[in-house]
Amino acid sequence: xxxxxxxxxxxxxxxxxxxxxxxxxxxxxxxxxxxYKKYPAEGPTFLISISSIKDKNEDGRFTVFLxxxxxxxxxxxxxxxxxxxxxxxxxAPQGNYGQNFVFGPGTRLSVLP
Amino acid sequence: KAGVTQTPRxxxxxxxxxxxxxxxxxSGHRSVSWYQQTPGQGLQFLFEYFSETQRNKxxxxxxxxxRQFSNSRSEMNVSTLExxxxxxxxxxxxxxxNTEAFFGQGTRLTVV
Numbered sequence: 001x002x003x004x005x006x007x008x009x010x011x012x013x014x015x016x017x018x019x020x021x022x023x024x025x026x027x028x029x030x031x032x033x034x035x036y037k038k039y040p041a042e043g044p045t046f047l048i049s050i051s052s053i054k055d056k057n058e059d060g061r062f063t064v065f066l067x068x069x070x071x072x073x074x075x076x077x078x079x080x081x082x083x084x085x086x087x088x089x090x091x092a093p094q095g096n097y098g099q100n101f102v103f104g105p106g107t108r109l110s111v112l113p
Numbered sequence: 114k115a116g117v118t119q120t121p122r123x124x125x126x127x128x129x130x131x132x133x134x135x136x137x138x139x140s141g142h143r144s145v146s147w148y149q150q151t152p153g154q155g156l157q158f159l160f161e162y163f164s165e166t167q168r169n170k171x172x173x174x175x176x177x178x179x180r181q182f183s184n185s186r187s188e189m190n191v192s193t194l195e196x197x198x199x200x201x202x203x204x205x206x207x208x209x210x211n212t213e214a215f216f217g218q219g220t221r222l223t224v225v
Contacts, residue, residue, distance in 0.1 A: 032212055043117070043203055043216030044156070089156065093212070095169045100146050101214065105155035 002027040002094035006104035013111050019077040021107045023090030028071055030098030034091040035064060035075050037084075038106070044089060048075070080111045115139065117206050117217035125223045131192040134220045138185050138206030144168075145187040146214065147179060150201040159202075162187050163209075194224045 003026040013019045025033070031052025036044035050057040050064045050073065057064050063076045077084055087108050091101040118137040126132050138145050147159040158171040162181035179189045185206075191198055201221050205214035 034213065036216075041218070043119075043205075043218045046213050046215065049213065095161070098212075099144065099163075099207075100158055100161045100169050102158065103148070103156035 002092050002102040004090055004092050004102050004104040006088075006090055006107050008107050009105070010108040010110070013080045013109065015082055015111055015113050016079045019075075019080045019084065019109055019111070021075040021077075021088050021090075021109065023073050023075075023104055025071050025073075025090075025092040025102075027092070027094065028068060030093040031066075031068060032093060032098070033064070033066065033073055034101065035062075036089045036091060036103075038087045038089065047088070077109075080109075082111045082113050085109055085111050117204055117215050119202075119204050119217035119220050121220060122218065123221045123223075125225060126194050127225055128194055128196060130194050131190065132194060132222060134189045134191075134202055134204075134222070136187045136189070136204030136206075136217060138187070138204075139208075139215055142206035142208050142215070143185050144207040144209065144214075145181055145185065146205045146207075147187070147189050148203045148205065149173075150203060150219070151199075156203065159189065191222075196224050198222065199224045 005024045034049045035047040038044040087106040089106045090104040144163045146161040148156040161169045181187045201219045203219045205216045207214045
């Protein structure tokens with residue numbers, strides 16, 4: 001079974017600085033991972049993904065790094081903005097075809113102006 | 114195009130009752146998954162449906178059930194509600210073969 005850990009329940013960062021959110025997983029059978037962002041009273045919104053053919057994927061201010069040997073991924077937000085304040089979930093696949101996801105408990109990011 | 118639609122948005126039920134939640138996926142998406150979110154627990158996978166068949170199931174008791182219709186719309190049912198069932202229930206749809214899932218806004222269920 002897949003397990004996903006996000007060991008920092010919360011993170012506070014000054015506006016303009018880098019935010020780094022970490023995630024660890026246990027099962028590397030399917031090497032693709034997703035990050036979602038969630039605002040209160042809304043459903044999670046897909047943010048960025050990464051697959052095993054890469055160790056880095058960049059989309060604007062968001063970059064995800066994958067360390068397959070350590071079973072670790074991280075999300076970098078540079079520069080951080082107050083609108084980035086939300087809960088961030090890391091998700092890893094499981095199931096016979098990797099068709100459903102196990103989510104971490106989330107990290108609440110607060111970007112301070 | 115329209116996103117994933119969940120109804121109702123909010124629901125209050127008493128212990129022992131049953132409840133049915135509805136999810137309409139994005140047009141063309143055949144996979145529908147359900148998740149439960151409670152404070153401090155993140156998103157817990159309930160089950161996934163594809164072409165009217167349950168493909169995967171999480172570790173929830175049999176009181177939690179679901180189904181999918183031929184138009185890919187899905188319903189989730191919880192019978193004999195308990196206080197601990199109070200949560201945000203999220204539905205997510207995916208296009209066949211894609212990994213990215215799109216979530217609805219969720220149904221906030223409160224059991225009193």
